[in-house]
Amino acid sequence: MLNLLRADLYKLRRSKSFYICLAIIALVVAYIIIDFKSSAHMKEQLNPSTFHWIYMLFEEQAFLPYFIPALQAIFITMLITGEYSTGTIKDSVSLGFSHTKVYMSKLITVSIGTILMLLVAIFTTGITSIFVFGIYGSFSIYDLMLLIRMLIIQDLLYTAHGSIFLMIAFLIKNIGSTMAVSLLLSLVIVPPLSTLVENSDWGRIFLIMNFSPTALPHPQAVDIRVAIAVALSYLILCSGIGWFTFKKQDIK
Amino acid sequence: MDEYILQTFGLTKQYGNNTAVYNVNMKIKKGDIYGFIGRNGAGKTTTIRMITGLVTPTKGEIELFSQKGEKNIKAGRPRLGSIIEHPALYPDFTAFENMKLRGKLLGIPDKKVINSILGTVGLSDVGKKKVKNFSLGMRQRLGLALALLGNPDFLILDEPINGLDPEGIVEMRKLLKKLNEEQGITILISSHILGELSKLATRYGVINNGTLVEEFTDKELQLKCRKYLSLKVSDSAKTSFVLEDIFKTTNYEVLPDNIIKVYNLLDMSGEICLELAKNDVKIYSIESKGDDLEEYFMKLMGGNNHA
Numbered sequence: 001m002l003n004l005l006r007a008d009l010y011k012l013r014r015s016k017s018f019y020i021c022l023a024i025i026a027l028v029v030a031y032i033i034i035d036f037k038s039s040a041h042m043k044e045q046l047n048p049s050t051f052h053w054i055y056m057l058f059e060e061q062a063f064l065p066y067f068i069p070a071l072q073a074i075f076i077t078m079l080i081t082g083e084y085s086t087g088t089i090k091d092s093v094s095l096g097f098s099h100t101k102v103y104m105s106k107l108i109t110v111s112i113g114t115i116l117m118l119l120v121a122i123f124t125t126g127i128t129s130i131f132v133f134g135i136y137g138s139f140s141i142y143d144l145m146l147l148i149r150m151l152i153i154q155d156l157l158y159t160a161h162g163s164i165f166l167m168i169a170f171l172i173k174n175i176g177s178t179m180a181v182s183l184l185l186s187l188v189i190v191p192p193l194s195t196l197v198e199n200s201d202w203g204r205i206f207l208i209m210n211f212s213p214t215a216l217p218h219p220q221a222v223d224i225r226v227a228i229a230v231a232l233s234y235l236i237l238c239s240g241i242g243w244f245t246f247k248k249q250d251i252k
Numbered sequence: 253m254d255e256y257i258l259q260t261f262g263l264t265k266q267y268g269n270n271t272a273v274y275n276v277n278m279k280i281k282k283g284d285i286y287g288f289i290g291r292n293g294a295g296k297t298t299t300i301r302m303i304t305g306l307v308t309p310t311k312g313e314i315e316l317f318s319q320k321g322e323k324n325i326k327a328g329r330p331r332l333g334s335i336i337e338h339p340a341l342y343p344d345f346t347a348f349e350n351m352k353l354r355g356k357l358l359g360i361p362d363k364k365v366i367n368s369i370l371g372t373v374g375l376s377d378v379g380k381k382k383v384k385n386f387s388l389g390m391r392q393r394l395g396l397a398l399a400l401l402g403n404p405d406f407l408i409l410d411e412p413i414n415g416l417d418p419e420g421i422v423e424m425r426k427l428l429k430k431l432n433e434e435q436g437i438t439i440l441i442s443s444h445i446l447g448e449l450s451k452l453a454t455r456y457g458v459i460n461n462g463t464l465v466e467e468f469t470d471k472e473l474q475l476k477c478r479k480y481l482s483l484k485v486s487d488s489a490k491t492s493f494v495l496e497d498i499f500k501t502t503n504y505e506v507l508p509d510n511i512i513k514v515y516n517l518l519d520m521s522g523e524i525c526l527e528l529a530k531n532d533v534k535i536y537s538i539e540s541k542g543d544d545l546e547e548y549f550m551k552l553m554g555g556n557n558h559a
Contacts, residue, residue: 003356003357003358003359004357006356006357007353007356007357010352010353010356011342011353014342014344014345014349016344086340086341086342086343087336087337087338087340088340088341088342089340090304090306090336090340091340091354091357092357093304093305093306094304094305094306094329094332094334094336095329095330095332095357095358096305096325096326096327096328096329096330097326097357098326250301250306250307250308251301251306251307252301252306
């Protein structure tokens, strides 16, 4: 399993599309912070410290919750479906690794890739806001712990989102179709649906509705619990379907 | 007792109503170079995919390295190197990076091993050239290098000489022979290029329409394909006397209806006729017979229609 993960992480490290996704995140995040420059005179009212620009970025429902899944769709499709088109998906199976281990390794790689995306967003926000607004407000280890907590919850939610694309990749196996379905789902189908049920209790069954309530220094305990439950449900369901499909697949 | 690297028992694969492979019982001994022959679509690749675990058999069983059962077979798979249909390569990686990635899968961190194998297949000087810019021959050689990483005991090569130029084919043949003779690697090589396969294989399996038609060794093949003189005579006893007394040969076979097969003296048909006439033996017919390898395989594979 460790060998599989090492190999998958090596592929991720060498993936051009992944680096392009990271660069896009960095550029867009930097642009958004710079765009706030016009509000520089009221920076303390917007955020009490440099540190809080990060929360602002994650909390804005119309931005990262749509933007990161779209980029996830791209890198996951390239990473997984690319293996079907080159035939390299045969390697691990013909070397005796079980389908379960192969699938788990891909899921962990997706999660690590997602953490890296979030870290790039966080660091770019931090650095750009320092350049634009300077360092102000307080910062303590406690603040850092709160940020790490938010990062873990957000990664769980985004990984759950990634597990949907992973499942689609294993179901469809074709780069163009997988990319189209994944992007259609994350950009065209889910947003209007989630808007429809936004104010009802059932709205939280959409992953996208759980990002903002948990992207705060002090989210409500119930919001954290709901977000974790929803994320785990998506992870288990999508991974189950994806794994079962892969296990039953004849690899050509 | 013979040690079998691979045995299959009633291996069958069905896709819906279509039976791709039916009841294949294959036996490959340690040290064999097993030539797996069949025309396109005969079921070679499906059989190989089942052996390598890529396709689940509908029926039947596989015994790999004397081990049965999914768990035991999976444990033995790292001892197996394979190229199936075409080498599975990452086009944006260099040859070294492709090897490094396979090394990570196999838990081989040693760069020296990678460089040594790349040298063995003649790819030590490709540097940073990406695989997408490789020729077909270079890809095949890299595929073989990947299959060799991890010191396999058993190599499975599906059409490995496809796309190679004549020089490349000779190099590949020499390399495979060397691996077999010097390192004792058992090789299963599938191909429809019969002439090339016959220069390499020590055992053959012929598949036609998903069924393994016949298995035989290279020695058996030579016997099956040897040339002979076929004589139809009036008196087979006298003919035998002439062959043994005058031509000093016992390398012949007497068949019913006074037919005699003489396996040597192929260029002495004139002399044989003369001596038989002197001994009052009538000759109704005399002809040189025997299949060449290609004709023999064609017969097994269901005739020339699909060659």
